[in-house]
Amino acid sequence: MDAQGRGRADDVDPADQWVLNPRTGEYELRLPSSAPQSAVPGPRRSAPRDTTEGAKGRRTAAPGREVPPQRRRRGTPPQEPAPRRRGRRPAKKKSRGKKVLMWTGGTMAFVVLATGVGGYLYLKHLEGNVTTTDVGDAGSSSFKKDEAFNILIVGTDKRTGEGNEGYGDKGSTGHADTTILLHVAKDRSNATALSIPRDMIVDIPDCPTTQEDGTQKVIPGSSGVRFNTSLGQDGRDAGCTMRTVKEATGIQPHHFMMADFNAVKTLTTAVGGVNVCVEHAVDDPKSHLKLPAGESRIEGEQALAFLRTRHSFGNEGDLDRIKVQQQFLGSLMRQMSSSDTLTSPTKLIKLAEAATKALTVDSAIGKVGTLKDIALELKKVPTKNITFLTVPVVDNPTEKVRATVVPNQSKAPQVFDMIKNDVSFTEVKKKEKKEAAAVAARLKGTKSDPGEVRVRILNGGAPSGSAQLELNYLQTEAGVTKSENAGNAPEELKKTTLEYAPDQADQARRLADILGLSGSAMKPGESVTNSQGLPTMTLTLGKDFKGAGVKLDAASIETPEVEKSTADKVQCAS
Incomplete structure (x- = not known):
């Protein structure tokens, strides 16, 4: 059985796997008696509250199991419940929504990471969903909560998954179709999401990779090529993309998260759709995107079409598509952090399942505790201080037909330096003591x-x-x-x-x-x-x-x- 379905009862809503413990008044993750200990929690079972006089000394239910009611002898009338003492108010129970929110934490990682802080077994299940890749020394060997960090988020054009046959380049091995370098400030007051154009000309360095059989192979670098070929081309892995970003910007990516087309479809469906806005009605026969002017709520295939369309906005180029992607991601973030999502156990669990199944990350952050730590650190950053921008570029001067771009040397170096030196692109108000x-x-x-x-x-x-x-x-x-x-x-x-x-x-x-x-x-x-x-x-x-x-x-x-x-x-x- 695969990791996605391990130990789960058929047709059971994940949100129904939280059980109220009558002794503690808290919701807990419970396993059915037939499930293995490493399984995902089973359906909700509430142990009956025994208020009879003979209940004293009786066995209580083990976690995840019900105690069957005792059989009554023939002819023995049912006993009356013990009267409640006067002057003593019943304990006030916390609302189900608040209690589940305490368990799940309501924490969503930026763009593609979503994980709760609930039961350990469920987090281990989420960890089983995630695919990891060994990138060697291309990134950091650990995650540090007290330091600034850079995560390279890569969306590939690999056509894996049901319904994706009509997208991406035919036969693509999965190039870096969409790439964002997310920098999170040391004090967590701000973050910068820097989009890297896939058609930007870069030098790709030699790249040591780990093969499926565990052996090491160095893939030769290339000079003056498109950035998107840093992944997939000639067997390059995400570590090669990380090395290319370091070569092109001087900024060291510490970790990476990679997702395919399914991530967009499943994430947007899990949160109940994302609001987008277009100035003019869209009817793109190539991406099959149809939207009226103004605001719309999209999810699934329609959301993927919105992100992939190049012929409905601006000059129909990749740079204009990046702007649309940034607007979409901002909306997705707002939806993830909305009260509708954070107070819905069903949405939170569906979101966590969808995100982890679509993720590939470096080995250093593939553990359950590390994913949780990253999510909690990202939660600290106010959305108003998360800046989206794109590497400043100009048309490639060596081309007669404009097809690629190169970094704008009058602006790009300063952008890179600000990120590298942990400087915010937004006005961050800091609480500082007035000097004498x-x-x-x-x-x-x-x-x-x-x-x-x-x-x-x-x-x-x-x-x-x-x-x-x-x-x-x-x-x-x-x-x-x-x-x-x-x-x-x-x-x-x-x-x-x-x-x-x-x-x-x-x-x-x-x-x-x-x-x-x-x-x-x-x-x-x-x-x-x-x-x-x-x-x-x-x-x-x-x-x-x-x-x-x-x-x-x-x-x-x-x-x-x-x-x-x-x-x-x-x-x-x-």
Whole structure:
């Protein structure tokens, strides 16, 4: 029996597998007596509440089993129930909806991941639905809850599954048809979903892959090819796509989630449909999409057709299709987090089943506990601070007939750097304590010329090599030529600091302005000397260091002019 049907009674609604325990007043996952211990919970059975006087000392039901009523001797009248004591109110039971919501957690992972935080056995069942792939060192070997993380979400054009024969390229091995790099900020205040055009020209590096028999094979790389060939082509796996993203953007994907056409159909059906909006009526004979102008609710085949149509919006190109996909995903997210979904045990379970059956993930996150942790971390991000944008691109200058695109070198590098350095594309309001007047005053006053600033740089917790990278930036771009790399600090710091003597205050204010330092980061102290014996300030890069040239005060960074949207806004495709 496959993982999807293991141990399940026929025609039993999964939502009916939660059982009220009369002793605790809580809903529990119960197994039928004939089911194996690793099975999915069986149908709901409520043990009869025994209120007879002879109930004392009687055996109680084991979890998942009913205690049959005792037989009454002939001629013995049924006993009256014991009277309830006066002055004692019956215990107030929590509502079924709230109790089930506590079990399932109402947590949905972004786009394709949905899992509850209920019973362990049910989560193990969901884990059995998920397919895993070993990507070697292309990603992270574990998931860290206290760090920023990047998940590469890939939708393939592989035509597997019932009813999908008419979609995708004929005979496709499953290319990277839709790709989104999801960055979740360290403080979970925001996230960025960066779409990567499938027709963007990239260099694909050599890719070590694990074959079905467990052997290793290195698939040779390719230069100047479409991004979508980083998956499926010549036997490339998701690890190859992850390596290609790192090569093209400088951003390291930590994990991946891959889904096929069935994911769209089953997810949208599980949540009862997704609302979409179009400015003009659509009748596309190629995708078979028919929609009236305005808002519509779509699911299943119609939802897949909406995502795949290229001839109803914009200039009928892939870039316009990406915008429509982003609008759809924002709507799906809103539906997943709506009260209609979160308070419906049936929808939650159907959504979890649909998502996990459609997923392929890297081995590091294929365990039940890790999937749950990711879902809980994603739940913390407000939808208003989830930004959708696409890699800024221009037409490929080497082509006469426009078919592919290349990164826009005036905008794309800054977008990549902001994601890599955990900078939000939305205005995130942070709760910060007001600095004392004396601390804030450290930033006020005259500032020295950059060429007069003398500073030594120590690495006190930033990534390896940060001191040298910051030195290069200060000397070549900021004009702070009297600076030097002083190696590692004696201890690690959470926050970057700048120590200076009273007579170096003008220099300190200039450097603080260049680096985006707050008044609390400036530490007045005694004078020290550099390697030449001259008085100097000390800049210690802490764990909050975001990269050479990136100001520590993220609000001071100017966001490049790129088209973007947020998950909380309703938009109409045009």
